[in-house]
Amino acid sequence: MEQPVRSDLPVAERKGARLGRRLAPYLLGAPASLWLALFFVVPMFTMLSLSLQTCDPVTLACRLTWHVGEFPQAVGEFHAYFLRSIQYGGAATVIDLVVAFPLAYWIAFRARRKSFFLLMLLLPFFVSFVIRTLTWQFILSDQGLILGTLKNLHLLPQDFHVLATGWAVTAGIAYNFLPFTALPLYVALERIDPRVLEAAADLYASRSMAFLRVTLPLAIPGIFAAFLLTFVPAVGDFVNATILGGTSNLMVGNIIQNKFLLFTDYPAASALSAILMAVLLVGIALYSRVLGSRTIEEYV
Amino acid sequence: MSAIATTEPRSGSLTRPPARGARRRWTSFVLPTYSAAVILYLLIPIGIMILYSFNVSRSHLPNVTFKWQGFTTQWYQEWNQIPGLTPAFFLSLKLAFSSAVTATVLGTLLALALVRYKFRGKVVTEQILFLNIAAPEIVLGASLLGLFITLNLPRGFLTLFIAHVMFSIAYVAITVRARLSGFDMAVEQAAQDLGATPWVTFWTVTLPLIAPGILAGGLLAFALSIDDFITSTFVSGNSVTFPLWVFGAVKVGTPPQVFVMGTFIFTVGVTAAVINVLLQWRRERAARAYRASGA
Numbered sequence: 001m002e003q004p005v006r007s008d009l010p011v012a013e014r015k016g017a018r019l020g021r022r023l024a025p026y027l028l029g030a031p032a033s034l035w036l037a038l039f040f041v042v043p044m045f046t047m048l049s050l051s052l053q054t055c056d057p058v059t060l061a062c063r064l065t066w067h068v069g070e071f072p073q074a075v076g077e078f079h080a081y082f083l084r085s086i087q088y089g090g091a092a093t094v095i096d097l098v099v100a101f102p103l104a105y106w107i108a109f110r111a112r113r114k115s116f117f118l119l120m121l122l123l124p125f126f127v128s129f130v131i132r133t134l135t136w137q138f139i140l141s142d143q144g145l146i147l148g149t150l151k152n153l154h155l156l157p158q159d160f161h162v163l164a165t166g167w168a169v170t171a172g173i174a175y176n177f178l179p180f181t182a183l184p185l186y187v188a189l190e191r192i193d194p195r196v197l198e199a200a201a202d203l204y205a206s207r208s209m210a211f212l213r214v215t216l217p218l219a220i221p222g223i224f225a226a227f228l229l230t231f232v233p234a235v236g237d238f239v240n241a242t243i244l245g246g247t248s249n250l251m252v253g254n255i256i257q258n259k260f261l262l263f264t265d266y267p268a269a270s271a272l273s274a275i276l277m278a279v280l281l282v283g284i285a286l287y288s289r290v291l292g293s294r295t296i297e298e299y300v
Numbered sequence: 301m302s303a304i305a306t307t308e309p310r311s312g313s314l315t316r317p318p319a320r321g322a323r324r325r326w327t328s329f330v331l332p333t334y335s336a337a338v339i340l341y342l343l344i345p346i347g348i349m350i351l352y353s354f355n356v357s358r359s360h361l362p363n364v365t366f367k368w369q370g371f372t373t374q375w376y377q378e379w380n381q382i383p384g385l386t387p388a389f390f391l392s393l394k395l396a397f398s399s400a401v402t403a404t405v406l407g408t409l410l411a412l413a414l415v416r417y418k419f420r421g422k423v424v425t426e427q428i429l430f431l432n433i434a435a436p437e438i439v440l441g442a443s444l445l446g447l448f449i450t451l452n453l454p455r456g457f458l459t460l461f462i463a464h465v466m467f468s469i470a471y472v473a474i475t476v477r478a479r480l481s482g483f484d485m486a487v488e489q490a491a492q493d494l495g496a497t498p499w500v501t502f503w504t505v506t507l508p509l510i511a512p513g514i515l516a517g518g519l520l521a522f523a524l525s526i527d528d529f530i531t532s533t534f535v536s537g538n539s540v541t542f543p544l545w546v547f548g549a550v551k552v553g554t555p556p557q558v559f560v561m562g563t564f565i566f567t568v569g570v571t572a573a574v575i576n577v578l579l580q581w582r583r584e585r586a587a588r589a590y591r592a593s594g595a
Contacts, residue, residue, distance in 0.1 A: 021417070024413070024416075024417060025413040025416070025417035025418075025419040025422075026413075026419065028409045028410065028412050028413035028417075029409065029410050029413035029414070029419075029425065031405075031406045031409060031410075032406035032407060032409060032410035032469050032473065033410065033421075033425060035406060035465060035466060035469060036428055036429075036432060036466065036469060036470070039444060039447070039462055039463070039465075039466040040428070040432055040435075040440070040466055041428065042447060043440075043443035043444050043446060043447040044443055046443065046446045046447045046450050047439075047442065047443035047446045050446045050449075050450070099338060100338075102331060102334055102335070103334070103335045103338045103339070105331070106331045106332065106334070106335040107335070110328075110331060110332070111332075111335075115577050115580065115581070116577065117335075117339070119573055119574070119577055120339045120342070120343070121339070121342065122520075122523070122573070123342070123343060123346065123570065124342055124343070124345070124346065125520075125523040125524070125527055126523050126526075126527075126565065126566045126569035126570055126573075127345065127346050127349060127527075127562055127565070127566050128526065128527050128529070128542065128543045128546065128562060128565070129527050129528070129529050129530075129543065130529050130543045130546045130547045130550075131345070131349055131543075131546060131558065131559070131562045132345045132346075134546070134550065134554060135344075135345035135348040135349055136345060137550075138348060138352075138364075138366055139344070139345075139348065141366060143366070144366045145366065148366075175341075175342075175345075178338075178342060179342070228434050229433065229434050232434055232435070232436050233434075233435075233436045233437060235436065236436025236437065236438040236439060236530075237436075237437075237438070237530070238438065238530070239529060239530065239547070242547075242550075243547075243550055253436075253438045253530075256438055256442055257438070257533065257534075260442055260445060260534065261533070261534070266446065266449065269442060270442065270443075270446055273438065273439045273442040273443060276436055276438070276439050277435065277436075277439050280431070280434055280435060280436070281431075284430075284431070284434070
């Protein structure tokens with residue numbers, strides 16, 4: 001927002017102030033922008049470059065050879081993991097959207113003490129991600145609180161298990177990413193002017209009609225942002241798959257981690273990560289195509 | 301995340317949806333109950349963690365087990381008895397404090413630039429912030445490791461610090477920006493009209509008013525850092541943070557001390573967050589009372 005230049009100042013001082021105002025945003029923004037440029041934007045390009053390099057398996061010295069073979073090879077070799085990741089991440093995202101929408105709606109429109117409930121949504125972040133997932137392993141274990149009790153009541157067969165299945169991984173992801181879905185939905189719903197809904201009521205819309213024709217369409221950008229912020233990280237997650245999924249439900253994230261840290265196969269790991277990033281970029285491009293380009297940043 | 305700092309009632313909400321009197325709809329009961337249930341579900345793992353930090357364990361190498369064997373504060377007394385875990389815990393605290401402070405300063409400055417000024421590259425900056433938050437952590441970690449490998453930078457505390465500041469800045473900037481955009485610039489101009497220099501105005505007027513937003517951003521950065529596993533696993537080298545240690549121990553079993561430390565971190569974080577929210581409430585109440593008395 002431009003402040004009006006005060007005209008009662010001497011001309012020279014005004015000029016200095018104008019220069020200061022011109023430079024101020026760059027000076028203020030420079031440290032953070034530089035940090036993000038160096039350690040977020042540049043690495044994206046080194047990652048792309050690494051995926052086109054060929055590395056000596058012994059010395060790990062890499063040269064840029066424009067070897068694009070890693071991409072088709074990655075897709076060909078690991079397509080099962082990609083499909084599984086999309087399946088688990090997609091299912092978890094849908095669950096989160098369905099579960100979080102009424103909650104976000106309630107906080108935005110009905111709740112007093114909004115800041116209290118928003119804080120509640122963020123509480124899980126104060127417990128380490130790994131510990132949260134660990135407690136679900138705990139809860140879902142074969143003789144744990146839920147399964148153990150049901151088995152003792154002979155409501156479930158003794159060999160029934162949830163851990164080490166895709167169900168457990170999906171449930172874990174859905175749990176861990178729920179706040180990332182709820183917050184953008186809340187922001188979108190909170191922004192709806194109640195007068196618009198009153199207008200709908202004045203024009204004889206029933207409450208369900210007003211919801212379907214006014215509230216829901218106005219929330220669509222938030223729903224899309226929530227989808228992106230949940231789905232993409234969920235697809236890349238490997239903690240849930242490792243802790244809850246046993247050895248037969250590995251996801252793309254597991255492969256990237258192993259390739260990078262265990263097998264030091266940097267080109268392949270970089271190619272896999274680049275594909276994940278591309279999915280995100282395509283999603284954002286789609287958003288700006290359909291819903292306009294200026295708004296998505298407002299939902300985080 | 302901007303939701304955290306935008307808690308003032310929206311402009312139009314003076315006209316609350318009319319109470320429906322005797323004909324209260326079923327939704328007025330179902331929706332709150334449902335919301336409470338979801339929030340309870342979110343809190344289950346926290347409850348389990350706290351509860352089982354008090355569980356007796358009789359095995360030779362004490363690990364948390366699901367069977368409740370009695371109440372004990374033994375693990376709180378022996379909280380530092382696990383070799384490797386205590387240094388990891390302190391490393392995480394050190395990392396979270398240093399990266400949160402750095403990210404809060406950088407993020408706040410960036411938020412000031414974004415709200416107050418139009419400048420070249422503003423849209424790009426905002427898009428990069430969104431991209432940074434939406435990017436899967438595994439990509440952040442893997443690409444950063446790629447950079448460090450290319451630069452031949454040895455992995456350790458420094459690389460962890462770089463990574464944690466990197467993924468916290470955007471959250472801080474967005475939280476503070478939300479607080480700033482609800483800010484009445486007239487207050488600043490009043491200060492300047494009364495002869496305050498821009499510098500004095502910033503320290504005595506602007507900063508105290510946006511302090512809750514800055515604090516919320518800082519807390520978020522702290523929570524993100526102490527919580528982080530995926531990015532850290534790529535750039536940590538031989539440094540072991542608390543989540544990394546816990547993950548490494550999953551296969552062999554979790555000593556109860558892990559839950560003790562988790563409970564400690566949780567308590568400290570929540571206390572700080574609650575104090576921030578309470579201060580904000582008090583401020584808003586005072587502002588309302590002042591406005592009411594003035595009018």
